[in-house]
Amino acid sequence: MKKTASFVFAALGFCTAILGAADAQSAPGTALLDRLDTNGDGALTRDEIAAARERLFERLDFNRDGNLDAEEVGRFQDAVMDRAVALQILLGAQWRRMDSDADGTVSREEFRSRASFFDLVDRDGDGRLSSAEFLLVRNILSGRPDR
Structure with missing residues (x-):
């Protein structure tokens, strides 16, 4: 179970990094801090971290039995892998689009001139x-397309 718990929290970190990218223009880590900082004082307390872990546990405990079993951890692993694969595909496609002269490299000018994520999100x-x-794109990336 120790190995499984380690995986869950490592995967949580990975997911947080992916979702943090969708929180766009704020300083690195700021969006996560803002979400966890429930009293808004700009710092995280032990209680706020404990509350975040409790919320995570509730999200992972699909059958609501108060325990994380192998099936629930497997579902989380699958969701992490699905998002990782989707992100790899998205990044590969965006990289190819940035290479506007199709020479197999992305120059500084090509990189600067293309706002790939912005273009993707600007659906209209x-x-x-x-x-x-x-919000639509953020919710899709976080696995909550219905919100």
């Missing part, structure tokens, strides 16, 4: 991200 192509566009 108006050059602006509405809150609905941002």
